[in-house]
Amino acid sequence: MDTRDVDTLMHVIRHSSFAAAARVMNVDPSSVSRSIAALETELGTRLFLRDSRHLVLTEAGIAFSERVGLAMEELAQAHSAAIDAVGAVQGRLRVTTSSAFATRRLAPLMQAFCEAHPALELDLLLSEVPMDLTAERIDVAIRLGTLADSSLVAIPLLDLRYHVVASPAWVRQQATPPRDPRDLEAFRCLCFAPLGTQDSWQFTPIDGGKMTELAVRPRVVANNALVLREYALGGLGPALLADWMVDDDLASGSLVNLFPNHAVRRANAPSTAWAIYPSRAYVPAKVRVFIEFLREAMNSHADLPTP
Numbered sequence: 069m070d071t072r073d074v075d076t077l078m079h080v081i082r083h084s085s086f087a088a089a090a091r092v093m094n095v096d097p098s099s100v101s102r103s104i105a106a107l108e109t110e111l112g113t114r115l116f117l118r119d120s121r122h123l124v125l126t127e128a129g130i131a132f133s134e135r136v137g138l139a140m141e142e143l144a145q146a147h148s149a150a151i152d153a154v155g156a157v158q159g160r161l162r163v164t165t166s167s168a169f170a171t172r173r174l175a176p177l178m179q180a181f182c183e184a185h186p187a188l189e190l191d192l193l194l195s196e197v198p199m200d201l202t203a204e205r206i207d208v209a210i211r212l213g214t215l216a217d218s219s220l221v222a223i224p225l226l227d228l229r230y231h232v233v234a235s236p237a238w239v240r241q242q243a244t245p246p247r248d249p250r251d252l253e254a255f256r257c258l259c260f261a262p263l264g265t266q267d268s269w270q271f272t273p274i275d276g277g278k279m280t281e282l283a284v285r286p287r288v289v290a291n292n293a294l295v296l297r298e299y300a301l302g303g304l305g306p307a308l309l310a311d312w313m314v315d316d317d318l319a320s321g322s323l324v325n326l327f328p329n330h331a332v333r334r335a336n337a338p339s340t341a342w343a344i345y346p347s348r349a350y351v352p353a354k355v356r357v358f359i360e361f362l363r364e365a366m367n368s369h370a371d372l373p374t375p
Contacts, residue, residue: 069110076103077115081133084123117205117346119219124205127159128352158187161354164201165210167194168293169341173226173312174210177365181358188354196292201346207355208345210362213338219346223359226341226366229311230332232269233323238303246306246326249280256287258296258307260334268335269308271327281335308334312341341366 079089080100090097108114115129125133165174170192182190193199199206201220215222232252239245246252249271259267267286272279287305290296293313300307300314301322317323333339343359345351 070103070106073103073107076100077107077133080104080116080123081125081129086123113352117201122200126352127205157185157353157357159354160189160191161358162191162193162205162207163210163358164193164195164199164206164208166196166212168313169210169212170194171294172297173341173366177362180365181361184361185354185357201344206346207352208343208358210341210343212341215342215344220344221346221351223343223363224340225343225359225362226312228337228339228341230308230334230337231311231314231318232306232308232326232332233300233314233318234306234326235301235303236321236324238300238305239324239326241303249282249327249330252282252284252306255285256305257284258299258305259284259286259289260291260293260296260308261286261289267308270333270335271330272332274329274331308332310337 076089076093076099079093080086083089083092086100086104087097090100093100104115111128111132113128114126115132117124117126163174174192178190178192182188193206198211199209201209210225212228232249242255244251246255249269252269257267261267266283267289268281268283270279270281288296288299290299293309296307297309297313297317299305300309301317306326314323318325343362345355345359
């Protein structure tokens, strides 16, 4: 290991910038990049997560740099610590997703995952707004729908299907329960939409036929599907919810599928749940085992890219 590369690393950490480190060291910025790349190649892990706005040490980078002191004889120990940080399933795994998906789909799986990897510390960060993976040092995010950031690696976990559901009590209360999608025009529904926008539901017969789109009338409007599920269970009206949200309720009979002969979706609704992470070049073991666990648990069959 070239000690000049280690010295460059410490300058970058102190000044939080490749360009600033280059100015202090009076070298070309490309020289700094080459030194860091050489260290990352030798260690077999990425030391920084970086984009146009942020430069953040990875867990392996922190482990490595903390062990590098004035005494160069500690370099070998720092090398081992960085390799261990990636090669073993240990350390801290930071995962973010929405509160609804965490509550209904992710949280029930995490006890088995934690028991399988007792040396791993799990941080679950719940947010309705997508978090910046680099700035927040997020290892894996689970997101639904289209992914705009092409710098992220996306692994499909789950194909999403939707149902219009209501409680058996609500169905019994109706003089004429809805049997055809057009019948919903006579009812007020539980809508997932920002205030001031219209919730539109699309129905396509599963045996073929023309798609019908309805602008449903709201009784309740919410931007959290957990709230709509609770209201549907309570008998306030029909709601359009994803299968991961209501499969257990349909199986138990707590909710009924009003239109089993139709494929249903909300206009612009997500069709896939994704596991995403910030680096294509290096995939820590903790990230790999977590995504592989989720894929198996959620019955997805996509292949992970080779790190």
